Amino acid sequence: xxxxxxxxxxxxxxxxxxxxxxxxxxxxxxxxxxxxxxxxxxxxxxxxxxxxxxxxxxxxxxxxxxxxxxxxxxxxxxxxxxxxxxxxxxxxxxxxxxxxxxxxxxxxxxxxxxxxxxxxxxxxxxxxxxxxxxxxx
Numbered sequence: 001x002x003x004x005x006x007x008x009x010x011x012x013x014x015x016x017x018x019x020x021x022x023x024x025x026x027x028x029x030x031x032x033x034x035x036x037x038x039x040x041x042x043x044x045x046x047x048x049x050x051x052x053x054x055x056x057x058x059x060x061x062x063x064x065x066x067x068x069x070x071x072x073x074x075x076x077x078x079x080x081x082x083x084x085x086x087x088x089x090x091x092x093x094x095x096x097x098x099x100x101x102x103x104x105x106x107x108x109x110x111x112x113x114x115x116x117x118x119x120x121x122x123x124x125x126x127x128x129x130x131x132x133x134x135x136x137x
Contacts, residue, residue, distance in 0.1 A: 012107075012118040019107040029112050036105040043098045050095065056088040 023032075050057050061082040066075065087095060110117045 012121060013116075015103070016107045016110060016117045019104055020111045023108050023111070027112075029109075032105060032108045032112055036102070036109055039098065039102040039105050043095070043102050046091070046095045046098045050087055050091040054088060054091050056091050057083055057085040060084055 047057075051059055059082055062080075064079055066079060070078070107117055109115075110120070
């Protein structure tokens with residue numbers, strides 16, 4: 001098995017353990033919180049650069065026209081992402097890298113706080129299944 005195959009089957013638990021082994025410099029919860037915030041900003045900045053510098057994606061935003069009478073299928077058809085285009089290969093690489101760093105600090109924070117990232121994912125999935133369309137309203 002080569003590295004790529006191992007990475008495809010990496011569990012959240014294994015990733016969380018790996019992060020725990022690697023995290024030496026930022027062991028303080030304050031350091032991890034600030035790096036987590038910084039990595040969130042870097043994700044946002046990489047998407048903004050894809051829009052403003054590369055131009056592979058564009059934002060065309062306006063008011064979302066939603067009503068409580070809509071069915072879920074109607075909402076999926078009518079509600080917009082406000083985005084046009086697709087990330088180019090270079091921007092995908094940059095955005096994915098920044099999201100990876102964000103996941104690293106998410107796992108770091110989970111480790112420091114004794115939170116099981118796999119359980120967080122499972123619980124959130126259950127919440128999504130239970131609440132469905134109204135989950136993030």
